Amino acid sequence: MASEIWTEKYRPTIFSELIGQEEIVKKVQSLTNSLNIPHLLFAGPAGTGKSSLALIIVKELFGKNWKENYLELNASDERGINIVREKVKNFARTKSLGNVPFKIIFLDEADALTPEAQQALRRTMENYSATCRFILSCNYSSKIIDPIQSRCAIFRFKLLENKDIKKILDKISGMEKISITPEAEELLYEGSEGDCRRVINLLQSTSSISPLINAELISTIISSAKPKDIRVVLDYALSGDFQKSREKLLDVMLKESISGQDVIKAIQKEIWNLPVEPELKVKLTEKTGETEFHIVEGSDPFIQLQSLVASFVLAGLGK
Amino acid sequence: MPETTTWTEKYRPVYFMDIKGQESAVEKIRDSLQKSEKGKKAIILHGPPGTGKTALAYVVANETKSEIFELNASDLRNKRKLQEILRPATEQKPLTKKRKIILIDEVDGISTDRGGITELLKLTESSSHLMIMTANDIWDKKFSELRKMTELISLKEIDYKAIKDLMIQILRKEKKFIENDVLTNITLKAHGDMRAAINDLQMATSLPDPSQILIDERNKELDIFSILRMIFKGKPTNAHLKIFNSINKPLDEIMLWIEENLPAEYSGEELVKAYELLGKVDIFKRRIYRQQYWRFLVYENAFLSYGIASSKTSGKTGFTNYKRPTRILKMWLNNRRTEKKKSIAKKYAQYAHIGVKRALKEFPTIERVFLKPGVQKELKLTQDEIEYLNKNN
Numbered sequence: 001m002a003s004e005i006w007t008e009k010y011r012p013t014i015f016s017e018l019i020g021q022e023e024i025v026k027k028v029q030s031l032t033n034s035l036n037i038p039h040l041l042f043a044g045p046a047g048t049g050k051s052s053l054a055l056i057i058v059k060e061l062f063g064k065n066w067k068e069n070y071l072e073l074n075a076s077d078e079r080g081i082n083i084v085r086e087k088v089k090n091f092a093r094t095k096s097l098g099n100v101p102f103k104i105i106f107l108d109e110a111d112a113l114t115p116e117a118q119q120a121l122r123r124t125m126e127n128y129s130a131t132c133r134f135i136l137s138c139n140y141s142s143k144i145i146d147p148i149q150s151r152c153a154i155f156r157f158k159l160l161e162n163k164d165i166k167k168i169l170d171k172i173s174g175m176e177k178i179s180i181t182p183e184a185e186e187l188l189y190e191g192s193e194g195d196c197r198r199v200i201n202l203l204q205s206t207s208s209i210s211p212l213i214n215a216e217l218i219s220t221i222i223s224s225a226k227p228k229d230i231r232v233v234l235d236y237a238l239s240g241d242f243q244k245s246r247e248k249l250l251d252v253m254l255k256e257s258i259s260g261q262d263v264i265k266a267i268q269k270e271i272w273n274l275p276v277e278p279e280l281k282v283k284l285t286e287k288t289g290e291t292e293f294h295i296v297e298g299s300d301p302f303i304q305l306q307s308l309v310a311s312f313v314l315a316g317l318g319k
Numbered sequence: 320m321p322e323t324t325t326w327t328e329k330y331r332p333v334y335f336m337d338i339k340g341q342e343s344a345v346e347k348i349r350d351s352l353q354k355s356e357k358g359k360k361a362i363i364l365h366g367p368p369g370t371g372k373t374a375l376a377y378v379v380a381n382e383t384k385s386e387i388f389e390l391n392a393s394d395l396r397n398k399r400k401l402q403e404i405l406r407p408a409t410e411q412k413p414l415t416k417k418r419k420i421i422l423i424d425e426v427d428g429i430s431t432d433r434g435g436i437t438e439l440l441k442l443t444e445s446s447s448h449l450m451i452m453t454a455n456d457i458w459d460k461k462f463s464e465l466r467k468m469t470e471l472i473s474l475k476e477i478d479y480k481a482i483k484d485l486m487i488q489i490l491r492k493e494k495k496f497i498e499n500d501v502l503t504n505i506t507l508k509a510h511g512d513m514r515a516a517i518n519d520l521q522m523a524t525s526l527p528d529p530s531q532i533l534i535d536e537r538n539k540e541l542d543i544f545s546i547l548r549m550i551f552k553g554k555p556t557n558a559h560l561k562i563f564n565s566i567n568k569p570l571d572e573i574m575l576w577i578e579e580n581l582p583a584e585y586s587g588e589e590l591v592k593a594y595e596l597l598g599k600v601d602i603f604k605r606r607i608y609r610q611q612y613w614r615f616l617v618y619e620n621a622f623l624s625y626g627i628a629s630s631k632t633s634g635k636t637g638f639t640n641y642k643r644p645t646r647i648l649k650m651w652l653n654n655r656r657t658e659k660k661k662s663i664a665k666k667y668a669q670y671a672h673i674g675v676k677r678a679l680k681e682f683p684t685i686e687r688v689f690l691k692p693g694v695q696k697e698l699k700l701t702q703d704e705i706e707y708l709n710k711n712n
Binding site: 004005009074076078112202205223243250254256257259299302304 | 452497531578582583586588590591594595598601602605609646649650653657660667668670671673674675676677679680681682683684685686688690691693694695697698
């Protein structure tokens, strides 16, 4: 039975269906055909096909039996490297079925592991290399320690381009009997930020309203999914009411469970629309960047964001 | 020649006009004296220590040319003693023209078990003299009867400015000098307690380095409100660096208190500066956790105390009602509220080969799709989870 969730329904199942990473697909396909697969490291932004490619590999290798020979883990969801090791150990204990001499372990978001945990992971990879191949995925390969990088074949996935997104949209709209206006297509591409999952989710959400998809519908969906009240937070700050601005900020973050990083992203985009002098916009952007840096580094996002909002109060005074 | 009298005695108010910072209490008691023939027979002055309750009673005696007959309720532990000492005093008709005032200090120390309260009630009823009682806390249930029979006059913590003004007057009269910063900090530390302020002042003038008085304070346990006051209102002094030694609260919690109350005190550039420091404190906190290098605490400490105090451009006066930090509680409540959302995201994450965090991020985009019955079945959503979705859309 086909899934009703389009990202799953239209997930590529064979190499030729994977859109936007042609170079990588060519190489990986020949590795798979020769049954000579090293450990792989897939690096690249979200929604560019890393998990999909891993799934295609195991389906090619194991056919119907792929589920028995495939373990999928997410490093940021598992509580600590020990859990990961335990699961790997249990999975790797039995030999693979069929004529492929190894099983596949896919570790998503491997860059969420600390360098120490990655050292432990490296040991695990070595211990089970006779029976298992690892496919690691990460957003930034620089966050993966060198010893792991040197043990893997590295593939860098790129953001999907406009033509790639268009291909996907055309395919789905044909199958689902919906129509998308060219302007809507353009908006979908902008909203996707090169992320295939996101563009499909946007499309499906919009199509649940109407099968005739125009720009207006798309922008409604995009804006309703955006942290709406960020502008309100900033407006309070600019008008000098820090207390209200702060209250609203906490509200936005909690009620809509928006992460600090997403709030920062929204603020950074909104700066250009604010009624302040150009040089102040640059100053605010600089401060925003600094704040984002601290949040990414692991600071308490609410404290860092309050500090940022306070500088918007100053900007409101023209300083 | 060494000082023999304490300044608190020496500068005790004599007339109503000498009483600083309690204008409304003074007015109330004057009103009450004028109609005392018809009004209630007893007055209870209540308020925190050092706000001038006993002093006010003596001023009343002086202004009405009465004689004070003082009793301390903590001395009167039982009924027998109360009868012995109090009854003759109340029943005695004035021999001379001079009126009498019966003063019962610290009435909240009176014992309930031996009928002390009952006796006190009887006395209040039968007394032919004006009775004045003082208490820190009069809201205990055991005083409910007493409260009905008496006029309650509340004395508030004395305002910062009133305390400081009086201290300056005293210094002038004593021909002594103390730096303004130290004076400010003594005032802040007093926390509305005039007696404490004057005692500290007298001690400070006798020290070779008057600011010593502030450092010595570290042995005494301070409450979080005094700490906030010292940081937000006072100018930075080296005493600030040790301020957190005198409170039994972890630094993380103090940080939350400061974060909560910062915008109530600072604005504009001060606020930006202070928040920048708060952000730095947080960065050092993280570094400690990561590297287990505890010396970084020094920086957390310095930024949080001296740093925040130094961020303001001008001294702050007046009373600020500091609030308990609410963020952690709000976060906790919210987590409970969004539990359903998380469990849905988790199911979706597994299904769509992504992490839970990523699924939460996609949630607003995909939420509409989750409303389809087919999708709900596919993800094996529970009834609760479906209800959550329906309520939100």
